[in-house]
Amino acid sequence: MKEGCKIPRINSPEDLEKLREEILAKRDPNRPCVAICVSAGCSSLGSLQVVKSFREELEKQGLADKVDIKATGCMGFCELGPRLAIYPKEIFYFKVKPEDVPEIVSKTILKGEVIERLLYKDPVTGETIRKLEDIPFYKYQYRLLLENNAKIDPKNIEDYIAIGGYKALAKALFQMTPEQVIEEIKKSNLRGRGGGGFPAGRKWETTRNAPGEPKYVIVNCDEGDPGAFMDRSLMEGNPHLVLEGLIIGAYAIGASQGYIYVREEYPLAVENITVAIQQAREYGLLGKNIMGSNFSFDVEVHKGAGAFVSGESSALMTAIEGKVGEPRPKYIHTAVKGIRDKPSCLNNVETWANVPHIILNGAEWFLKIGTPTSPGTKIFSLVGKVNNTGLVEVPMGITLRDIIFKIGGGIRGGKKFKAVQTGGPSGGVIPEQYLDTPVDFDSLTKLGSMMGSGGMIVMDEDTCMVDVARFFINFLLEESCGKCIPCREGLRVLNKVLTDICEGRGSEEHLRIIEDVTETMKEASLCALGTTAVNPVLTTLNYFRDEYEAHIKERRCPAKVCKALTAYYINPDKCQACLICLRNCPSGAIKGERDIVHVIDQEKCIKCGICYAVCPFGAVEKISPPVPPPVRYGIKVKRKK
Amino acid sequence: MSKEVVLEIDGKTVKAKEGMTLLQAAKSAGIEIPTLCYHEEMEPYGACRICVVEIERNGRKRIVASCCYPVEDGLKVKTRSPKIDRIRKTILELAAITAGEDVGGKVASLAYEYNADLSRFTSMKLTTPMKCILCGLCVRRCIEAQWDNAIDFVGRGVNRRIALLPEKAYACKTCSYCYGICPTGRITSVGPNPPFPLVTDILTGRE
Numbered sequence: 134m135k136e137g138c139k140i141p142r143i144n145s146p147e148d149l150e151k152l153r154e155e156i157l158a159k160r161d162p163n164r165p166c167v168a169i170c171v172s173a174g175c176s177s178l179g180s181l182q183v184v185k186s187f188r189e190e191l192e193k194q195g196l197a198d199k200v201d202i203k204a205t206g207c208m209g210f211c212e213l214g215p216r217l218a219i220y221p222k223e224i225f226y227f228k229v230k231p232e233d234v235p236e237i238v239s240k241t242i243l244k245g246e247v248i249e250r251l252l253y254k255d256p257v258t259g260e261t262i263r264k265l266e267d268i269p270f271y272k273y274q275y276r277l278l279l280e281n282n283a284k285i286d287p288k289n290i291e292d293y294i295a296i297g298g299y300k301a302l303a304k305a306l307f308q309m310t311p312e313q314v315i316e317e318i319k320k321s322n323l324r325g326r327g328g329g330g331f332p333a334g335r336k337w338e339t340t341r342n343a344p345g346e347p348k349y350v351i352v353n354c355d356e357g358d359p360g361a362f363m364d365r366s367l368m369e370g371n372p373h374l375v376l377e378g379l380i381i382g383a384y385a386i387g388a389s390q391g392y393i394y395v396r397e398e399y400p401l402a403v404e405n406i407t408v409a410i411q412q413a414r415e416y417g418l419l420g421k422n423i424m425g426s427n428f429s430f431d432v433e434v435h436k437g438a439g440a441f442v443s444g445e446s447s448a449l450m451t452a453i454e455g456k457v458g459e460p461r462p463k464y465i466h467t468a469v470k471g472i473r474d475k476p477s478c479l480n481n482v483e484t485w486a487n488v489p490h491i492i493l494n495g496a497e498w499f500l501k502i503g504t505p506t507s508p509g510t511k512i513f514s515l516v517g518k519v520n521n522t523g524l525v526e527v528p529m530g531i532t533l534r535d536i537i538f539k540i541g542g543g544i545r546g547g548k549k550f551k552a553v554q555t556g557g558p559s560g561g562v563i564p565e566q567y568l569d570t571p572v573d574f575d576s577l578t579k580l581g582s583m584m585g586s587g588g589m590i591v592m593d594e595d596t597c598m599v600d601v602a603r604f605f606i607n608f609l610l611e612e613s614c615g616k617c618i619p620c621r622e623g624l625r626v627l628n629k630v631l632t633d634i635c636e637g638r639g640s641e642e643h644l645r646i647i648e649d650v651t652e653t654m655k656e657a658s659l660c661a662l663g664t665t666a667v668n669p670v671l672t673t674l675n676y677f678r679d680e681y682e683a684h685i686k687e688r689r690c691p692a693k694v695c696k697a698l699t700a701y702y703i704n705p706d707k708c709q710a711c712l713i714c715l716r717n718c719p720s721g722a723i724k725g726e727r728d729i730v731h732v733i734d735q736e737k738c739i740k741c742g743i744c745y746a747v748c749p750f751g752a753v754e755k756i757s758p759p760v761p762p763p764v765r766y767g768i769k770v771k772r773k774k
Numbered sequence: 775m776s777k778e779v780v781l782e783i784d785g786k787t788v789k790a791k792e793g794m795t796l797l798q799a800a801k802s803a804g805i806e807i808p809t810l811c812y813h814e815e816m817e818p819y820g821a822c823r824i825c826v827v828e829i830e831r832n833g834r835k836r837i838v839a840s841c842c843y844p845v846e847d848g849l850k851v852k853t854r855s856p857k858i859d860r861i862r863k864t865i866l867e868l869a870a871i872t873a874g875e876d877v878g879g880k881v882a883s884l885a886y887e888y889n890a891d892l893s894r895f896t897s898m899k900l901t902t903p904m905k906c907i908l909c910g911l912c913v914r915r916c917i918e919a920q921w922d923n924a925i926d927f928v929g930r931g932v933n934r935r936i937a938l939l940p941e942k943a944y945a946c947k948t949c950s951y952c953y954g955i956c957p958t959g960r961i962t963s964v965g966p967n968p969p970f971p972l973v974t975d976i977l978t979g980r981e
Contacts, residue, residue: 613931619868
C-alpha cells in the first residue's frame with residue numbers, strides 16, 4: 134500500500150463490493166505485470182535478485198511506472214525456480230537469472246517476443262512449451278487453493294480483495310447463521326487435511342456445543358515433515374485465504390480468539406501472516422464488529438520453537454499455554470477441552486483454506502471434486518527421485534501412478550520405481566503393485582500408510598528399504614518428546630535394531646523384537662507420534678521382507694546402499710588403468726600404474742564412492758555382500774578396441 | 775450431582791460416577807490394574823502406559839490407558855488378555871532401558887508378575903541405567919510441595935531425565951515429600967544429598 138493512502142474501513146458487504154470495484158477500476162488489465170515467486174524455494178534460488186534486477190532495469194529504461202512488479206507466493210514448480218509470469222500475455226519463464234532481466238524487459242515486455250530458452254522444456258521430448266496448461270506438471274492438477282498464489286502479492290490485501298477475497302466471509306456473516314455455516318461444512322464432508330481426515334464440520338459442531346467460554350480456533354502450521362512444504366506455501370503465498378477461513382470458522386463456532394501456530398523456521402510465513410492480520414484489522418475484517426456485524430474476533434500469531442511433536446493438537450495447545458509442548462491424554466477431545474481446558478477447534482492450514490471456497494460455492498459444488506468419501510483437492514509435495522518435483526494439487530481419487538508418472542514425469546535417470554513414502558515420517562511406503570490405488574484418506578490407511586499432511590517421497594531401485602525405515606525412525610527418535618515409555622524407549626530400540634541390521638549384525642531375534650516393540654508402540658503410545666511411528670518399519674517389513682532377510686541371513690544389501698554390507702571392486706575386464714580413481718582416492722586405497730589393472734585394498738577403503746563416481750569406463754562396481762573375487766595385482770590391461 | 779454410569783469390567787457389572795476414570799471404577803469394584811506413573815492424589819499423567827486395558831464400544835475394540843479414560847455407559851472393559859499382558863511385559867522391558875535391571879519397588883514386582891525379562895533390551899547397552907523410568911511422580915510431587923519445581927525434566931526424547939535446579943537445591947535438602955513415591959526405589963532418602971544430578975552438571979558434562 135502506498136503511503137498516505139487512507140485506509141477504507143469496511144462496514145458492510147456493500148462497502149467490500151465498492152472497494153473491490155474501486156481496486157479493479159484503478160487497475161488496467163492490459164498493463165504489463167511481472168509476477169515473480171519469492172517464496173522459500175525460489176528465493177533460495179535467487180529470485181530476490183531477479184526482483185531487484187527488474188526494478189533497476191525498469192528504472193534504467195524509464196518504465197518504472199508503466200510496468201508492475203509483483204512478488205508472489207509459490208507457484209509449485211520449485212525445481213525450476215526462480216519462476217516468473219508475465220501478464221497479460223501469460224508467458225511463463227523458468228530458471229530466470231538476473232542476467233536474463235534486460236533481455237526480458239526489452240524483448241518480452243516491450244515487444245511481446247517470447248524468449249525460447251527461458252520457456253519450459255520437456256525433459257523427455259525436448260520440446261519447449263509455452264502455455265502453462267500444456268506442461269504435464271500442471272496439466273493434471275486441480276489448483277483450487279494454489280491457483281491464486283501466482284496472482285497476488287501476499288503482502289497486499291487489495292490483491293486478495295480484487296480476486297474476490299472476503300466475499301465468503303461477507304456471505305457467512307450476513308446471509309448465514311453460525312448453524313448454517315456448520316451445516317454447509319458438514320454437508321461438504323470437508324475432512325481434516327492435517328492427516329487425520331476427521332470431518333471438520335463435526336469438529337466445529339463439537340466445539341460449538343461444548344460448554345465453556347471463551348472458545349478458541351487454531352490454525353496448525355507446524356509442518357515439520359522432512360520434504361514437506363504445503364502449508365508453508367499457502368501461508369507464504371496466500372495468507373488471507375487461511376485467515377478468511379479461520380474467521381468464518383470462528384463465527385460458526387462462536388470463538389472470540391484465534392491462534393495461528395507457525396513454526397519459527399518459516400520466517401516468511403510468520404511475516405506474511407502477521408502483515409495479513411494487521412491489514413485485515415485495518416480494513417475492519419478482524420477485531421471488533423467485523424464488517425459492521427455483531428461478530429468480534431481477533432487472532433494472535435504464536436511462533437513454534439520447532440519441535441515436531443508440537444504439531445500434535447494437544448501438544449500444540451500446551452505450547453500455546455506457554456508450557457513445554459508435550460501431548461496429554463486426549464480421551465476427552467481438545468475440541469471440548471483444549472487451551473486452558475476451554476473448547477478449542479484446531480484445523481490444519483489447508484483445511485481452513487478450503488472453507489472460503491466451500492462457503493462461496495456451496496457444499497454441492499465441493500462434493501463434485503474428488504471422491505464421495507474424500508471430497509476436494511489435496512496438496513502434495515512431490516519430492517525424491519521424480520523428474521518434476523514441487524507442489525502439486527490434485528483432486529482426491531487420482532491414482533498414485535498419475536501423480537508420479539504423469540505429473541511427476543516418471544523416475545529420474547530412467548531408473549525403476551520402487552516405492553513411494555506418503556504421509557511423512559510416520560507414514561509408510563507403498564510399493565509398485567499398489568500404484569493404481571486412488572489417493573484418499575481411507576485407501577492409504579488401508580495400505581498401512583496414511584495421507585498425513587501430504588508429503589510424497591518417491592524412491593527408485595537404488596533405495597534400500599531397511600535404510601529408509603532407519604532414516605525415518607531416527608528422525609522420530611530425535612523428535613519424540615519422551616513423555617511415554619512406549620514411544621521413547623520403543624524408538625530407541627527400533628533405531629538400534631535397524632542400525633544393527635543395516636550394519637550387518639542382524640539376527641532373527643531382531644525381527645522378533647521389531648514385532649513386540651511395534652505392537653506395544655502402536656497400541657499403547659500416548660499420542661499419534663508414537664502410534665504411527667511404527668508405520669515406516671511395518672510397511673517396509675510387510676512389502677519388502679526379502680530385503681530385511683537378505684540383510685540378516687546373507688549379509689547382503691540388495692540395493693547396495695548400506696555401507697557395511699557393500700564394497701567397491703574394480704572389474705579387471707573393464708579397467709583401462711587410467712589412474713583417475715587412484716588419484717582421487719582420499720584414503721590411498723587404490724594400487725595401480727600405467728597398463729596395470731587397478732586394485733582396491735579393501736582394508737584401506739573407506740567406501741566413500743568417489744572411485745565409483747569418477748571412473749569413465751564404469752569399471753568400478755558396487756558389490757554386496759562385500760566380498761570381492763580374489764584379484765591379483767599386476768594384471769595387464771585389456772584395451773578396448 | 776454427577777450421573778451414574780453402568781459399565782462392565784472383566785464381566786462384572788460396575789456402577790461408577792460420571793467423570794471417574796476406568797482405573798478408579800475398577801478399583802472401586804475390587805479389580806486391580808497395575809500402575810506406575812499414577813498416584814491417586816495427583817492428576818493422571820498417562821506416561822507409563824502400564825495400565826492399558828481393552829475397551830469395546832459398538833463392537834469396536836481399542837486399547838486405552840485406564841488412568842485417563844473416562845467411564846462411559848455400556849462400555850465393556852477387559853483388564854487382562856494375552857495381548858494386554860504382552861504389551862505390559864514389553865513396557866516393563868522397555869522401562870528397564872533407563873531403569874536398569876537392578877530395580878526395586880513396583881517395577882520389580884510387576885516384572886515378576888508379568889514374566890518380563892528386564893535384561894532383554896538393557897543387554898543392547900543403549901544407556902547407562904539411572905534407576906528411573908521417567909514417570910514424573912517425583913516431579914509432580916515437587917510441584918505440589920510448593921517448591922515450584924526444585925526438580926524437573928530436562929532434555930527431550932531419549933535425552934529426557936530428571937535434574938535438580940541449582941537455585942532451588944536448598945529446598946530439596948530439607949523436604950522429603952517425594953520420599954517413597956518412586957516406583958523403582960531410587961528415591962529412598964532425601965536430605966543432604968538429593969539423588970538427582972544438578973542440571974548445570976548435566977549441561978557441562980560433569981554428570
